[in-house]
Amino acid sequence: MTDTTEFSTQPAGGHFETDVIIAGAGPVGLFAVFELGLLDLNAHLVDILDRPGGQCAELYPEKPIYDIPGIPVLSGDALTQNLLAQIAPFKPQFHLSQMAVNLEKLDNKKWRLTTDLGTTIEAPVVVIAAGGGSFQPKKPPIPGLADYEGKSVFYSVRHMENFRDKNILIAGGGDSALDWSLALRPLSKSLGLVHRRPDFRAAPDSVNKMRTLVAAGGMTLYTGQITALHGEDGHLHSVTIKTADGETDVSCDALLPFFGLTMKLGPVAGFGIAMENNLIPVDTEKFETNVPTIFAIGDINTYPGKLKLILSGFHEAALMSQQAFRYVRPNEKLRFQYTTSSTNLQKKLGVK
């Protein structure tokens, strides 16, 4: 990961007011800040990830992207850093590691968006730039898993103390699995790590530490995959692990699966906006949803001819911003200007 461009994050749980709320801080949400900013509209962004960039940050930070106009090749991470630098003059406010869970219309005609951490943001315009939805932990397709979630199956560690003196089993072969194995082992009663193959993709240093601990009897390594959970009332007693030599039952009272993230539509479906096959239909003039003042741009929207390309999202952000201006500043005249010639715009960008 390259050096992160400075950006302003807000503590969770506060109340904020702005011109435009953007749900999703992927490339399209970020560029929307730029287009809105040229029109003097301020924006707050909400994202479930702990950093801006969306899929570019989570799925392919190091993969080359070849179809950004004028840029023959750059990585997902570089695109994110460039966008952050480009929008910095407009001072966007980020609300990260939070999921937008509720959207309601207030008596003053503004929208109030609430996150799962209790942050509330009010604005006259909302832009859904949620891509494929919220990134959420991948859940193993083990029968009955849901009964144990939150009681003895966890996809993240919020408080390590909750795992003290537990028989912990961690599943996965990446950095999360290895890092948490090493971090939780000292306070656990016992700790096991289960991974499908002998090789690990996690950082070699953590893998070496893990192997040393396994050799010394400080933890157990199982090469296989979990096929069944055993317990009652959400409390695990043991799991069945299928290995090359057959099945074996392993006692545990806490299971932590770390299989990466996947996109789920999430609470957007409950915002009262018309949806079609998990996408939000919009017009192609303003990219507005069936609910006036709510827009949808980027991969989450659909219209005749839609292509899920970053560049399409950029275009959608520009046109959306025009209509957003009319809603936020109904008494002001909208003037179209070029950044190449307008001293006004250049001042906003801090280059004049």
Added chain:
Amino acid sequence: MSTQNQDLEIILNVTTQDGKDHALLALGGWRAMEVIRDYGLPIKAECGGACACATCHVYVDPAWLDKLVPPTEEEENMLDEAFEVQDNSRLSCQILMRPGFNGLHLTLAPGSEPD
């Protein structure tokens, strides 16, 4: 020309998560995932073919396993984020279709289903 086209015809057989079989006409150079997605069959493939998500996980008919280019370390690493991985597990975005693959049979595996 027509005989040549027939020689190049590549049928990709796909069993979807519901157990139904589909015969898809594939083009050389396309990724198996792209062919499956192009036909509108249910495949999540959320990273779009960048070997970055494991949501195009398939099981390869064992008879075909040795004919495919073996998985790269990158693909093996990504399969760590798939479930119910077997010896014949592959990511379909990493299988490039070519004439010799006429009749290749893939079964969509757990984790490939769209929401």
